[in-house]
Amino acid sequence: MARDLSFLFPELLLASTVVLMLVAEMLRAPRLALIFGLIGLGLSTALTLPLLEADTSVFGGTYRVDLLSGWAKLILLPGTALALLMTRAEIAGQDREGSVYALLCLVTLGALMLAGGGDMMLLVLGVVLTGLGSFAMVAWPRDDAATEAAMKYLVFGAVTGSVMIYGLTFWFGGAGSTLFSELGALDGKPLIALAGLVAVLIGLGYKAALVPFQFWAPDAYDGAPVSVAAFLSVITKVAAIIAFAQVLRDLPVATGWPVVVALIAAVTMTFGYLAALVQSNVVRLLAYSSVAQAGYFMMGIVALGTSPLALPSVIVFGAAYVAMNLGAFAVIMIAGRDLDDFRGFGRARPVIGVAMVVFLLSLTGIPPLFGFVGKVLLFGAATEAGYLWLAVIGILNSVLALAVYLRIVVPMYQAGDGDAGRTEVAPPLLVVLGATALVTVLMGLFAGVFPG
Amino acid sequence: MPLLSISVFLPLLTGLLLMALPNKSARIAHGVSIATTGLTFLVTLAVWARGTLPGGFAQVEEIAWIPAIGAAYRLGIDGLSLPLILLTSLLFFLSAIYAARITDRPAVFVALMLMLETASIGTFAALDALLFYVFFEVSLVGMYFMIVGWGYEERQRAGLMFFIYTLLGSLPLLLAIIGLYLATGTFDMRLWIETPPLTGLAAMLALIAMLFTFAVKIPSFPVHTWLPAAHVQAPTVGSVILAGVMLKFGTYGLVRFALQMTPDAFARAGLVVLAFGVFSALYGAFVALAQSDLKKMIAYTSVNHMGYVVIGVAVAALTLDPDLRAVALNGATLQMVSHGIVTGALFFLVGMLQSRAHDRDMAAFGGLLGQVPRLGWAFVLSAFASLGLPGLAHFPAEFQIFLATLNAQPWAIVAIIAIVVTAGLYLRAIAAVFLGERNEKWAAMPDLDRGEMLTIAPLLILIILIGIAPSWLLGMIDATMRALQF
Numbered sequence: 001m002a003r004d005l006s007f008l009f010p011e012l013l014l015a016s017t018v019v020l021m022l023v024a025e026m027l028r029a030p031r032l033a034l035i036f037g038l039i040g041l042g043l044s045t046a047l048t049l050p051l052l053e054a055d056t057s058v059f060g061g062t063y064r065v066d067l068l069s070g071w072a073k074l075i076l077l078p079g080t081a082l083a084l085l086m087t088r089a090e091i092a093g094q095d096r097e098g099s100v101y102a103l104l105c106l107v108t109l110g111a112l113m114l115a116g117g118g119d120m121m122l123l124v125l126g127v128v129l130t131g132l133g134s135f136a137m138v139a140w141p142r143d144d145a146a147t148e149a150a151m152k153y154l155v156f157g158a159v160t161g162s163v164m165i166y167g168l169t170f171w172f173g174g175a176g177s178t179l180f181s182e183l184g185a186l187d188g189k190p191l192i193a194l195a196g197l198v199a200v201l202i203g204l205g206y207k208a209a210l211v212p213f214q215f216w217a218p219d220a221y222d223g224a225p226v227s228v229a230a231f232l233s234v235i236t237k238v239a240a241i242i243a244f245a246q247v248l249r250d251l252p253v254a255t256g257w258p259v260v261v262a263l264i265a266a267v268t269m270t271f272g273y274l275a276a277l278v279q280s281n282v283v284r285l286l287a288y289s290s291v292a293q294a295g296y297f298m299m300g301i302v303a304l305g306t307s308p309l310a311l312p313s314v315i316v317f318g319a320a321y322v323a324m325n326l327g328a329f330a331v332i333m334i335a336g337r338d339l340d341d342f343r344g345f346g347r348a349r350p351v352i353g354v355a356m357v358v359f360l361l362s363l364t365g366i367p368p369l370f371g372f373v374g375k376v377l378l379f380g381a382a383t384e385a386g387y388l389w390l391a392v393i394g395i396l397n398s399v400l401a402l403a404v405y406l407r408i409v410v411p412m413y414q415a416g417d418g419d420a421g422r423t424e425v426a427p428p429l430l431v432v433l434g435a436t437a438l439v440t441v442l443m444g445l446f447a448g449v450f451p452g
Numbered sequence: 453m454p455l456l457s458i459s460v461f462l463p464l465l466t467g468l469l470l471m472a473l474p475n476k477s478a479r480i481a482h483g484v485s486i487a488t489t490g491l492t493f494l495v496t497l498a499v500w501a502r503g504t505l506p507g508g509f510a511q512v513e514e515i516a517w518i519p520a521i522g523a524a525y526r527l528g529i530d531g532l533s534l535p536l537i538l539l540t541s542l543l544f545f546l547s548a549i550y551a552a553r554i555t556d557r558p559a560v561f562v563a564l565m566l567m568l569e570t571a572s573i574g575t576f577a578a579l580d581a582l583l584f585y586v587f588f589e590v591s592l593v594g595m596y597f598m599i600v601g602w603g604y605e606e607r608q609r610a611g612l613m614f615f616i617y618t619l620l621g622s623l624p625l626l627l628a629i630i631g632l633y634l635a636t637g638t639f640d641m642r643l644w645i646e647t648p649p650l651t652g653l654a655a656m657l658a659l660i661a662m663l664f665t666f667a668v669k670i671p672s673f674p675v676h677t678w679l680p681a682a683h684v685q686a687p688t689v690g691s692v693i694l695a696g697v698m699l700k701f702g703t704y705g706l707v708r709f710a711l712q713m714t715p716d717a718f719a720r721a722g723l724v725v726l727a728f729g730v731f732s733a734l735y736g737a738f739v740a741l742a743q744s745d746l747k748k749m750i751a752y753t754s755v756n757h758m759g760y761v762v763i764g765v766a767v768a769a770l771t772l773d774p775d776l777r778a779v780a781l782n783g784a785t786l787q788m789v790s791h792g793i794v795t796g797a798l799f800f801l802v803g804m805l806q807s808r809a810h811d812r813d814m815a816a817f818g819g820l821l822g823q824v825p826r827l828g829w830a831f832v833l834s835a836f837a838s839l840g841l842p843g844l845a846h847f848p849a850e851f852q853i854f855l856a857t858l859n860a861q862p863w864a865i866v867a868i869i870a871i872v873v874t875a876g877l878y879l880r881a882i883a884a885v886f887l888g889e890r891n892e893k894w895a896a897m898p899d900l901d902r903g904e905m906l907t908i909a910p911l912l913i914l915i916i917l918i919g920i921a922p923s924w925l926l927g928m929i930d931a932t933m934r935a936l937q938f
Contacts, residue, residue: 312520350560366593366619367586376582377521380630391630395623402619410608413601448518 004058007051007065010044010073011112017041018105025098033098034088037105041081048073061179062119064246071315071450072115072242076235079322080108082432083235086227086330089426100140104231107133111239114207117246120168120178126243127164127203130236131157138224138232149216149223156216160206167199183250193255200247201264207240208294211268218287226337229283230329233290238318241297245314249304258385262302266393269295273400280339282332282408286325289363289404292397293321299378299394303385313381316450317374320362320443324371327436328359334425339411346412352425353412355437360405362440365398370443454513455502456527459495459541460574463488467566476559482552485562489541489548489569496541496573504531504928507935509579509642517583522638526579531932532707532785533576535925536700539792540576542910543696544569547689550800550907553807554602554687561602565689568594572697576704581629581639588625591698592618595682595690602687610685617678621668624661625705631658632713645712655717662710663725669702670758673732683751684812688803691747695754696796700788703761707781711769712936718769723861726766730867733759737870741877746802746812749881750795753838756870757791757846760784763867764853771860774934780860781933782926783852789925790837790845790918797834797911801827804904805885808897814881819890824899828886830908835878837915840871844919848926 005012017040024033052070057063084104091097110129117123135157139150172178174192175185186193206213221229251257272292279285297317303310331352335341346353362371375398382391466488470481504510509528517525529537547565554561571594574587592615600611633639635649643649650658668675683691711718718725736755743749764784768777804827806812821828837844850871857864900908918925 309521361593367589372586372589373518376626376630379626380521380633383627383630384634388627391627395627396620398623399616399620402616406612406615410600410612413597414608445517448516448520450520 007054007056007058008063009047010051010077011109013044013047014040014077014105014109014112017044018102018109021098021102021105025096025102028098030098030101033101034084037084037101038081040105041077041084041108045074045077048077057118057181061181062117062122064116064118068242068245068311068315069112069116072239072318073112075315075319075322076108076111076115076239079235079238079326080104080231082326082435083227083231085428085432086230086326086333087225089429089432090225090227090333092426096140100137100228103133103137107137107231108235111235114239114243115246117243118180120172120180123200123203123243123247124161124165124168126239127161127207130207130239131161134232134236137228138220140228141223141225146223149219153216153220156206156213160202160213164199164203167196167202170199171196180247180250184252187252187254190255193251193257194260197251197255197257197260200244201260204240204243204247205264208237208244208297209291210264210294210298211271211291214268214272214291217291218284221287222281222283222337226283226329226333229287230326233287233329234322234325237290237294238322241294241301241314241318244298244301245304245311248301253305258302258304258306258387261298262382262387262390265295265298265302266390267295268292268298269394269397270400273397273404276404277400277407281337282335282339282342283337285339285404285407286328286332289401290325292401293325293363295397296375296378296394297321299382299387299390302387302390303381306386307381307384309377309381309384312450313374313377316377316447317371319450320370320374320440323436323439323443324359324362324369327355327433327440328363330429330432330436331356331359333429339407342408343411343414346409347415352433355433356412357409358437358440360409364401364405368444370440370447373444373447455495455499456511456529456577457513459492459499459537460527460570460577462492462495463544463566463573464570467563467570470559470566471563473559478555478558481558481562482548482554485548485565486545486552488566489545492569492573493541493545496537499529500534500538504529504534504932506531506931512579517580522633522640523582524580524640525583526640526642527574527577528579528642529577531929532704535785535789535929536576536704536792537573539700539789540569540572540697543692543792543796544572546796546800546907546910547692549903550692550803551689552903556602561598564594564598564601565693568598568693572693575701579641581632581641581644583639584641585622585626585629588622588701589619591701592622595686595694595698598690599682599686603685603690604687605685606681607685610681614678614682617675618668621675622665625665625709628658628661628665628709631661641708641713648713648715650714651716655714656721659710659714659717659721662705662714663721666702666705666710667728669705670699670762671702671755672728672759672762673735673755676732676736676755679755680748680751683754683799684745684747688799688806691799691803692796695751695799696792699754699758700792703758703765703784703788706762706765707784711765715769722766722770726763726770726861726864729759729762729766730864731759732756732762733867733870734873735759737873737877741873744814746805746814746881746885747799748812749877750798750802753874753877754791754795756874757787757795757838759867759870760850760853761787761791763857763864767853767856767860767864771856773860776856776859777936778930778933779852780856781936782929783849783856785929785933786918786922786926787846787849787853790849793911793914793918794834794837794845797830797908797915798838800908800911801831801834804900809894814884817885817891817894818888819886820894820897821886822890823894823897826900826905830900830912831886832882833912833915835882837919839875839878842919843916845915847919848922
């Protein structure tokens with residue numbers, strides 16, 4: 001028991017932090033809640049470092065402390081800290097400000113459950129924990145758009161969650177255990193494996209916004225505050241992708257699941273970029289773009305068990321995606337939600353304009369930026385796993401991606417009205433922009449630090 | 453001293469420093485730009501002085517980058533890449549001198565140009581496929597912003613077309629690189645060249661992917677359509693760099709990647725490549741003949757001249773005689789350098805004409821030779837070089853290509869018709885613009901000033917030097933080509 005708990009220090013610390021943040025909110029001290037949050041996230045990150053080399057599981061195999069969950073923490077915890085700063089810049093001084101901070105950290109706790117889950121029950125717990133906090137955050141502005149978005153998100157989440165729980169019972173019945181490590185017993189029972197797979201695809205696919213479970217994403221992102229949208233598009237999505245990796249790496253490849261996932265990946269990235277091509281609201285555009293990026297992530301999932309590049313590719317692209325997507329949303333917070341708001345933005349604010357170009361080119365996958373390194377690994381993993389066609393579709397979609405992102409870049413350098421550059425940028429936002437831009441530019445050059 | 457790394461990163465670093473400077477006036481920006489590109493040119497001359505090795509790469513510099521996947525920072529040169537590196541640093545130096553008249557956001561322009569120089573020299577010097585791809589793609593981004601930011605009327609559309617077209621073009625190369633990587637577990641291009649890792653169908657697929665990428669870049673028929681739009685809309689310096697340097701990425705890749713890494717597949721597909729080369733050469737010449745816009749005309753002659761390079765490489769792949777191979781590849785490599793110098797000069801001259809007249813249409817001019825003799829004679833000399841007149845830069849290159857073609861694949865000699873067509877179109881252009889009735893509208897047009905003379909004179913001297921005595925360049929190229937393994 002003591003040994004098990006010692007592996008859970010980061011999670012325990014984060015849980016206590018959330019409690020402290022709630023207390024601070026009750027005392028009407030949102031700044032204190034923010035500070036608690038930042039310190040807690042920082043300490044949890046530091047506590048993760050000594051556990052990075054561990055490869056074990058605790059509590060009877062239900063919770064995994066391994067390479068994947070370790071790196072997930074290193075990505076998700078700092079990502080949440082940046083999201084906290086963005087939220088502060090957006091809603092400082094408003095009513096119930098501290099609740100949002102506490103909810104952000106609570107959802108991240110759920111995300112860690114997803115990323116480390118080694119058991120079906122824990123998977124369900126993670127899905128519910130991330131879901132509940134997210135619904136509340138989307139509904140936070142209390143206007144019509146936010147309420148509608150949150151309702152959609154909630155109903156969608158409730159239905160997909162129930163279907164997932166129902167489907168997981170097939171795996172439980174077939175394997176005789178709720179542990180993922182026992183899923184090998186499903187070899188030779190393709191129908192049962194498929195039933196559970198469909199369930200997981202629905203439950204986690206909804207979290208990761210894979211097609212066809214992406215309908216909620218644009219509405220929820222657009223209804224929520226921009227910073228919350230940024231958080232949802234990054235933290236819960238990456239957690240769901242890593243949960244996919246935790247679940248599917250024990251499922252026998254012979255049951256044919258990679259084909260199903262590959263098809264979904266292809267459809268997801270193509271649909272995401274096609275839909276993004278016609279948006280005029282930048283938040284919705286990035287929402288569809290993050291749907292497409294989820295498709296790219298799935299290329300790494302497809303290769304699980306057949307390519308040694310699979311796990312590194314998911315981790316590296318996860319880190320890259322968190323940095324560049326958060327950065328892009330932070331720029332939206334400065335420029336505005338409408339595509340027209342970007343007209344002349346690059347001329348009025350040259351430095352932030354260049355940062356936005358860097359984020360968007362990295363999302364496209366242009367070298368030597370971080371996103372490129374991740375995509376090369378993903379393409380390599382898919383090709384090695386024998387899914388050359390999927391890599392080709394991914395590459396063709398990169399061109400579509402360029403067209404999508406240039407829709408933002410092009411107006412930025414046209415002559416604009418120039419009044420975009422008047423207001424001061426909040427200091428927390430500058431920190432976020434600096435950190436994400438540095439990571440996006442430099443980690444491409446120092447990608448050697450990641451496991452491979 | 454790691455001279456190669458210095459020549460690659462010096463421009464980028466000073467570009468970044470320039471962006472960080474508080475005072476970014478045009479004087480300072482252009483001063484920094486000329487000093488940096490000049491220094492880089494000197495460094496590449498020092499690289500040249502250190503020399504190459506026959507049969508292998510010289511001056512290799514290697515640092516671990518992503519050891520987990522076998523990618524490293526590897527630079528090195530041989531007789532194929534060194535002439536192109538010299539050409540690159542020279543053209544950027546001259547472009548920096550010419551660009552000193554740009555007053556619209558000069559610091560950003562200079563930073564972009566310096567970034568492009570890093571990407572260009574890096575592309576030729578990289579010995580690691582991932583690193584090569586990084587430089588290759590960064591050049592796209594730089595050129596896109598140069599066209600969109602400082603181009604002419606239709607720049608947005610042309611820039612978008614250029615970016616999307618060439619990105620779509622370059623992604624198949626990434627697939628080929630991944631294929632080669634999965635077969636060897638490293639991105640070291642030297643190993644891929646030493647023992648080509650792919651065979652059979654895999655090699656053919658990789659070759660097709662590479663050919664597509666490089667055909668877009670070269671550009672070869674039928675994927676050349678981005679070129680006229682990008683050239684016409686790009687600022688003068690952009691056109692010079694695009695034609696003089698970036699088109700060479702395609703032909704360099706054709707030899708370095710397609711020919712050296714998948715030699716057997718290339719030999720099997722050689723006839724198809726040769727046919728595309730012949731058709732491109734003819735097509736480029738005839739379409740150029742139909743243009744009345746001077747810039748567009750020169751852009752299409754690039755399609756023609758690069759077609760000869762493709763012919764040379766394909767002939768080398770198809771023949772087994774080592775002497776003939778060397779002749780064909782020598783011709784192809786020299787053609788790359790000559791084209792960079794000649795077309796660079798032509799684009800500079802058209803840019804100078806356009807900055808005076810704000811017009812590029814041949815019909816709008818007439819009798820300019822008396823009005824602006826220096827510009828006129830410089831254009832006449834460059835045009836004669838471009839049409840392959842003996843004694844000027846293109847002649848020794850094209851002569852060797854056609855010599856090898858006649859010996860190995862006699863039918864392909866039909867491409868020589870293109871020379872006649874180019875001769876016709878250049879004579880027509882000279883007649884329309886510089887001879888004939890004097891157009892009084894341009895009576896006040898000034899001749900070349902000192903900065904412009906400084907820009908154009910080195911190119912004209914090189915045109916004559918390469919034409920009369922190419923051996924100083926060919927010796928280095930030949931030593932590498934004779935030892936080329938494939």
